[in-house]
Amino acid sequence: MSVGFVFRTVPHGQNSGREGLDAVLATSAYSEELQLFFLGDGVWQLVKGQQGEAVLGREYSAAFKMLSLYDLEEVFVCAESMAERGLTRDDLLIEAELLPPQELTARLHRCQKILSY
Secondary structure: OOEEEEEOOOOOOOOHHHHHHHHHHHHOOOOOOEEEEEOHHHHHHHEOOOOHHHHOOOOOHHHHHHHHHHOOOOEEEEHHHHHHOOOOHHHEOOOOEEEOHHHHHHHHHOOOEEEEO
């Protein structure tokens, strides 16, 4: 079964990003068909140099580097969301495929289950 994890929120100020990452890593033990989608403010989850401690948050963004250890390579980022926030591929912590919104949506609709964080 293919499972899509959608990240839509900023990394700090709420726990949904960390919870989503934990869910991805836990689910990877049971399924090899996982896809991660970062859109809207969710693109901030993958930006280098975050300092969660500065806002009294827990810094977890480096844990996204573990995705490759779990053979999770289908990571998609909304190119339009990146551009709207003045971000480029060089700003990302990990390798990800930048897609236009229409293609990102089409891939997301192919997932049998979708979890949003």
